[in-house]
Amino acid sequence: MVTIEDVARRAGVSRQTVSNVINAPAKVREPTREKVDAAITALGYAPNAVARRLRTQRTSTIGVRLDAYSGGVSGVVLDRFVHALTEHAATRGLRVLLYAARTVDEELRHINELADGGEVDAIILTGTSRDDRRAERLRERDMPFAAFGRPWGTEDPAEASHPWVDIDGAAGTRAATAYLLGDAGPRVAFLGWPPDSETGDDRERGWREAMAAGSGDRAAPRISSEDGVAQAQGAIRTLLKDDAVDGIVCASDALAIGAHLAAVEAGRPGLRIVGFDNTAAAEALGISSVEQLPERVAAGLLDMLMGPEERRISHPPAPVGLLVEPQLIVR
Amino acid sequence: MVTIEDVARRAGVSRQTVSNVINAPAKVREPTREKVDAAITALGYAPNAVARRLRTQRTSTIGVRLDAYSGGVSGVVLDRFVHALTEHAATRGLRVLLYAARTVDEELRHINELADGGEVDAIILTGTSRDDRRAERLRERDMPFAAFGRPWGTEDPAEASHPWVDIDGAAGTRAATAYLLGDAGPRVAFLGWPPDSETGDDRERGWREAMAAGSGDRAAPRISSEDGVAQAQGAIRTLLKDDAVDGIVCASDALAIGAHLAAVEAGRPGLRIVGFDNTAAAEALGISSVEQLPERVAAGLLDMLMGPEERRISHPPAPVGLLVEPQLIVR
DNA sequence: AAATAAAATTTGATCGATCAAAAATTTTGG
DNA sequence: CCAAAATTTTTGATCGATCAAATTTTATTT
Structure with a gap:
């Protein structure tokens, strides 16, 4: 050497x-x-990177959790996010270290290890929830962090307690709904998850707002289904028996695929459906979908951690929030 | 601190x-x-992990390349692999560092950087080709490595020049073909990519062998299509006009989805189709598929790099190969 | 050309751990 | 009970870089 x-x-x-x-x-x-x-x-x-790190007390490494592989249609967004983060980090002289965790406690243990061992300068959280214990722990430990996911509850970007970037789900379904209202007809239904999931309610809100603002038919139904192709297919099968709908905005691609299959089954292959996440499956079936642009999220988070041009992590980073407007992909 | x-x-x-x-x-x-x-x-x-690394000259970190996001149905296997690798590595006291590269040259640069800077103890290659330049470079630099993917050409596991683990694609299509021969009928077609891709030829071979060994109809066709839903759909649409087939074994899920759509279109929704990769899309559509088990590949590679029980990387690791038998998922 | 200011370069200390060898302690055996 | 052996603990050096301060060189001013 x-x-x-x-x-x-x-x-x-x-x-x-x-x-x-x-x-x-x-x-x-x-x-x-x-x-x-x-x-x-x-x-x-x-x-020698290691010697340099010891002396400077900076590792130029950020930690990112890899979720347990869900096996479902989703998960892809996170994979794309990790990929984009790795690329952007490289251009700023940062490395990405992975850790896998299946539960919050497991993740908290990993966070402790990474902090204790001085392995990372910052951590990126994904999938934040209300009163997130990880955020709390990181604050206690004085470890810079930023989150992919808004701090539910206090969503005013101006009064965030830590930096975050999230996809504006409501904006996505709003665009999808507006598109269907213009292109298909006034009876645009919403197929979502059972209420009280934060992401789900956010996406539903977009539909509601667009229906109210546009030429939406007040009677258009809001259907609920667990996130799965078969479940969604069942729900929409029932719907199509009685109701006359012009289009369906869905909270996920899995739901959209189920709806699509039910539509084909019911002899209405042309029924307009829009999914969410723009997964490969939706693309393969030619279903329109809302694209989350995880690349922008990755870029935004690094900007927040480092400042837009800097090459070192701010300590602590300014607590601001950013909502990224997703993009409707019409097929 | x-x-x-x-x-x-x-x-x-x-x-x-x-x-x-x-x-x-x-x-x-x-x-x-x-x-x-x-x-x-x-x-x-x-x-302090950094101080320890400087003194021991061991980083306990392995580097893994993240491919450019392909956007297609594939890519998921690699994501699952990275995830499994991260989990297994953690149990052996190793960390996983990512690097993103879009081209071979870019990857070679990254390999140099990681080696020069003493950032990793070993590297995991994915998607190896014949006379792989990366393998060559790593050997030159005396950096331990193992590959997900066989060294095409010399596939005898006993005389490998470096450790590798790969999915036995032929075994997968063999199982799929045997299943269709037993369950659907003797006319099992193969839908593959244009010839001369190593992975593709391997998968085709499994079909050929199973057809010859079992009750396969010699006349069953081998159809070629680029890897895409629309292309495959077109190819199978043509096929179903003239030919009477009992089932189709496909080289990928994208092809299988195309075949499935063509079958539904032709009024044969029950036509038996088997894909390859077991992606979420195939699962969503209820298409049988061959599951690659990337988790086993990850475990196998770490065993090779470290020995089955060790907690440090062998230098150099024993050059052996391992073919993992994939698993047929019937839907 | 000497005095001063500014820029370039070198020296010694340090980051936090482990290695190798020396010193201190305990155990063993006659 | 003492010497030798074995075990336990400590000391000094080192991994490879950067920081802070000291020193040397060059440029500016009078």
């Missing part, structure tokens, strides 16, 4: 000058820098 | 004794150990 000492010896300068060439080239005179650069390339030197 | 020195002072012993309590408790006398343990819990001490 080539060390900074080797380079210094070869270039006939001191360690620190080599260090300066790498970290603060402006401090070094041109001819000196050239000598050092020549030595660096001749020896193939690269700074 | 609590250091080993703080603990030593509080317990009234030396640094090294504290270190021994943590890393080699057998070397420490019982009463001493108790004192130290008490101090550790009182102060909430945890060893």
